[in-house]
């Protein structure tokens with residue numbers, strides 16, 4: 353089920369990209385519909401390629417793996433190689 357509150361925000365420089373997600377969906381799955389994101393092990397959780405940082409309320413960043421993290425309303429930073 354999708355609602356207006358099921359939005360994940362991806363910080364890309366000065367831009368904030370809105371990524372809708374389904375209930376229970378993993379961050380990797382939702383983000384890859386909109387942006388390139390590394391996932392060499394295809395979500396098995398051992399390569400670390402899908403590393404993200406989750407912005408905390410105090411401004412700090414918390415490391416996580418996109419393929420192991422369930423979506424919720426939050427702001428993240430991803431590490432990817434832009435195409436072109």
Ligand code: FES
Nearest residue numbers: 393395400402419
């Ligand atoms: S895709 Fe490999 S650890 Fe997430």
